[in-house]
Amino acid sequence: MGIAIAACAFLLIATTVIHYEVLRLMTTLLPALRIPPRMRLVFVIVGAFGAHFLEILLYGAAYYLLATRFGVGQMGAPGPLPFTRCLYFSAETYTTLGYGDVLPHGDLRLLAGMQALNGMLLIGWTASYTYLSMERLWDDRGGQR
DSSP states (O other), X not given: OHHHHHHHHXXXXXXXXXXXXXXXXXXXXXXXXXXXXXXXXXXXXXXXXXXXXXXXXXXXXXXXXXXHXXXXXXXXXXXXXXXXHXXXXXXXXXXXXXXXXXXXXXXXXXXXXXXXXXXXXXXXHHHHHHHHHHHHHBOTTSSBO
């Protein structure tokens, strides 16, 4: 259980730092872009998507390593564990989609619960950032600046 708790703490900190740095970088680059406001919003969405993808990838790698190297639990059916299954489960959990076709066993369940909460918070942070970006790029009359 200790390894799973340590992994949860590490991933929470790592994903927060990744998200913060990507949003900070976009905040710095956005005013310098010489493109129309609508395209700046596309830049915001693509940048945020990239951050989320990295965070999903990090959790997927953690599931894979914890299951295959540290024996903390199993991911899905017994047998060889492909990394793609961990990546799929990570994306499904991060977004709180929860199909339920891949189930973690053992202490990996703790990581899955933590990832769902972390994903919700980071997605909410992105939504807030996107709203603030739109507010800066659009004037009070609903048109572009």
